[in-house]
Amino acid sequence: MSLLQTATDALRLDGVRKDFGDRHALQSLSLGIAPGEVYALLGPNGAGKTTTLNLILGFLDADGGRIEVAGIDVARDRLGARARIAYLPETVMLHPQLDAIENLSYFALLGGRRIDGKQARDLLTQAGLQAEAHTRRAGGFSKGMRQKVGLAIALAKDAQLLLLDEPTSGLDASAANDLSHGVRAASRRGVAVLMATHDLYRVKDVAHRLGILSAGRLLTERRTAELSASQIEALYLQELDAAGAVAA
Numbered sequence: 001m002s003l004l005q006t007a008t009d010a011l012r013l014d015g016v017r018k019d020f021g022d023r024h025a026l027q028s029l030s031l032g033i034a035p036g037e038v039y040a041l042l043g044p045n046g047a048g049k050t051t052t053l054n055l056i057l058g059f060l061d062a063d064g065g066r067i068e069v070a071g072i073d074v075a076r077d078r079l080g081a082r083a084r085i086a087y088l089p090e091t092v093m094l095h096p097q098l099d100a101i102e103n104l105s106y107f108a109l110l111g112g113r114r115i116d117g118k119q120a121r122d123l124l125t126q127a128g129l130q131a132e133a134h135t136r137r138a139g140g141f142s143k144g145m146r147q148k149v150g151l152a153i154a155l156a157k158d159a160q161l162l163l164l165d166e167p168t169s170g171l172d173a174s175a176a177n178d179l180s181h182g183v184r185a186a187s188r189r190g191v192a193v194l195m196a197t198h199d200l201y202r203v204k205d206v207a208h209r210l211g212i213l214s215a216g217r218l219l220t221e222r223r224t225a226e227l228s229a230s231q232i233e234a235l236y237l238q239e240l241d242a243a244g245a246v247a248a
């Protein structure tokens, strides 16, 4: 282990395999994410990004390899691992009759945490939701507003690992920018973030590192500080081309 590595990564995958029948969805995937690090997992449709998230969450069982969340082996203690994870799905479902604060308080309570009005407002603000929307019914919310409440719900859990599945898909530039701020705020609090995304443009802004996945294999990993946004796009296209995959 290098001196720069932390003793316990927030997430570690070692040689993880997953097959669906004779389709190899993941082939020996290994990666690690340190506390406070934001990692963007890029890849075309069918690359294995959602499968990776489902394995980490314990919704699927791996056919080989090992997954650890904050040092907990997911295969041995699925619920213990899941308790340390906050998950923001691509589509956030909220109670349409409840306002943003009530939704947040309700879902936080379901997750075992009671939060008061001030904490709810602070979390919603951190997640980028404007104050005037805090007391509006969620039934009228745009996708971007629902994503922000979803991020606040995830932050309320005080987890060590935040998983995001296509967090900016279908969001306009301003909503995507707000969400990126929320993710960076979580990272500054020491939360590790794994973000599956097609949004190459955001990666430079949000992530410290990126990995390019294609047909269940990690083709390359890079630090985003070493690359410009256009170099990230060029790298992505070049790696997929070399692997014989189609960019999406």
Ligand SMILES: Nc1ncnc2c1ncn2[C@@H]1O[C@H](COP(=O)(O)OP(=O)(O)OP(=O)(O)O)[C@@H](O)[C@H]1O
Pocket: 020, 023, 024, 025, 043, 044, 045, 046, 047, 048, 049, 050, 051, 052
């Ligand atoms: N439940 C399943 N049964 C059979 N095959 C599956 C199942 N889930 C995923 N796959 C296959 O596994 C591979 C990886 O799919 P996955 O959904 O993880 O990709 P992805 O990178 O998330 O794609 P997208 O960007 O389209 O969401 C694909 O070939 C997919 O068809």
